[in-house]
Amino acid sequence: MLIYNTTFQVDDEVNDNFLIWIKEYYIPEIEKEGALTAPRVCRILSHREDGTSYSLQWEVESSAILHRWHQTQGVKINEELVKVFKDKVIGFPTLMEVIE
16 A cells, blocks of 8 residues: 655645645545545644645555556646645655555
């Protein structure tokens, strides 16, 4: 089992709208395809005073499934994120393997 994580750095001025958008659009849209499952949103605890960081984690069976998802849906949905929030939200992905 793999965990596909995206860490988002969110400017304070769009924080509330970002959380609504993630919960009401982004997650449901990704769940429609079924490649990524079991979404979990976490606030990253830090001492930064500017903005808030979030981790959005998904379970995925293999890197091949994730690669197909990224080609078919991932690019489009990330373009939508940029279109809506421009440079107020920055995300970067990490792929992790569950070992226990």
